Amino acid sequence: MRGMESPAISAELTRLIGFEHLPRAHGPALIHGRLRAEPEDFAVAETLSFEPDDQGSHWLLQVRKTGANTEWVARRLAALSGVAVRDIGYAGLKDRQAVATQWFSLPLGEGPAPDWSPLVAEGVEVLDCRRHGRKLRRGAVAWNSFELRLRELSGNLDALPARLSAMASQGVPNYFGPQRFGRDGGNLARAHGLLTGHSGGGRRLSRHQRGLLLSAARSALFNQVLARRVELGSWNRALPGERLQLAGSHSHFLAEVIDDSIAGRVASGDLSPTGPLCGTGESLVGGELAALETEALVPWAGWIEGLGRAGLRAERRALILRPQDLCWEMEEGACLLLRFRLPAGAYATSVVRELGDWLEPASGRIDAASAP
Numbered sequence: 001m002r003g004m005e006s007p008a009i010s011a012e013l014t015r016l017i018g019f020e021h022l023p024r025a026h027g028p029a030l031i032h033g034r035l036r037a038e039p040e041d042f043a044v045a046e047t048l049s050f051e052p053d054d055q056g057s058h059w060l061l062q063v064r065k066t067g068a069n070t071e072w073v074a075r076r077l078a079a080l081s082g083v084a085v086r087d088i089g090y091a092g093l094k095d096r097q098a099v100a101t102q103w104f105s106l107p108l109g110e111g112p113a114p115d116w117s118p119l120v121a122e123g124v125e126v127l128d129c130r131r132h133g134r135k136l137r138r139g140a141v142a143w144n145s146f147e148l149r150l151r152e153l154s155g156n157l158d159a160l161p162a163r164l165s166a167m168a169s170q171g172v173p174n175y176f177g178p179q180r181f182g183r184d185g186g187n188l189a190r191a192h193g194l195l196t197g198h199s200g201g202g203r204r205l206s207r208h209q210r211g212l213l214l215s216a217a218r219s220a221l222f223n224q225v226l227a228r229r230v231e232l233g234s235w236n237r238a239l240p241g242e243r244l245q246l247a248g249s250h251s252h253f254l255a256e257v258i259d260d261s262i263a264g265r266v267a268s269g270d271l272s273p274t275g276p277l278c279g280t281g282e283s284l285v286g287g288e289l290a291a292l293e294t295e296a297l298v299p300w301a302g303w304i305e306g307l308g309r310a311g312l313r314a315e316r317r318a319l320i321l322r323p324q325d326l327c328w329e330m331e332e333g334a335c336l337l338l339r340f341r342l343p344a345g346a347y348a349t350s351v352v353r354e355l356g357d358w359l360e361p362a363s364g365r366i367d368a369a370s371a372p
């Protein structure tokens with residue numbers, strides 16, 4: 001689309017990069033229903049990628065929050081402990097419309113922990129408190145465990161078991177979820193201004209805000225390349241010139257030729273094709289795949305140049321998301337209970353959107369749902 005020079009991102013452009021318009025890999029929507037009718041319908045618990053030291057100047061707090069977002073909880077912890085908000089650590093953001101269990105770190109020294117009981121009335125409960133030697137950093141999560149209850153289902157319920165079995169065995173497209181882009185895609189509109197110099201997009205932004213906007217833009221571009229691979233039927237198989245990522249790591253390598261061994265490792269889940277997280281540096285893929293990615297991103301040249309000027313380096317992200325331990329059961333009242341685990345950086349909505357479309361309280365409309 002050639003409208004990127006306009007001062008504000010157009011409604012059509014927002015539609016094209018909207019989560020609800022991305023193609024599904026396993027066929028059209030089977031069902032419709034309600035997601036997050038109650039916060040308890042969306043439960044997520046993170047497992048850290050390390051064990052606490054049980055010594056040191058930081059406290060690690062395991063917190064269960066209901067109806068509160070991560071940054072709000074961080075501010076409340078800072079206020080109760082007398083610590084600056086910037087010194088509060090957490091491994092990842094969890095959505096407000098959920099029951100979320102996650103860890104925070106506070107530099108409290110050798111003294112006793114503060115009284116956290118005032119948080120209970122605000123929907124926040126401290127479950128565990130452990131000493132640790134350093135601040136909790138973003139991304140220090142081994143996986144997130146989800147328990148989702150999808151209510152008021154209608155549509156082709158008989159086809160659900162086959163669809164879920166295919167998702168469990170083959171995976172789903174590893175799209176970035178819509179909360180990455182802000183309410184109604186607002187972060188993308190602001191990112192457009194920041195990256196192209198229109199509408200004062202780079203003014204009065206904190207480092208944190210700027211990072212969020214750059215991340216939103218990269219995520220939208222990745223989704224566009226992944227969507228193209230889904231349309232072509234190649235999202236879950238390797239192409240010549242592919243960058244393949246090893247399961248359970250961020251390591252990847254170039255595969256100029258795809259032989260039976262490589263194809264088998266992709267099918268088994270040991271390897272995944274990857275898509276671009278745009279930035280400076282040479283293209284990490286080759287052959288026809290490089291041409292495919294370039295073509296998919298032609299309308300976004302202004303954004304890509306802006307990401308390079310912002311100093312971001314080109315990286316890769318897996319195209320295949322494989323939900324671990326995916327299980328399900330039908331409950332009374334046309335309700336589906338799903339349980340599964342996802343690695344850090346993956347989105348539960350990329351799983352449930354392969355089933356159907358969801359009505360959420362925040363949006364008041366039928367579309368793909370947001371996730372922590």
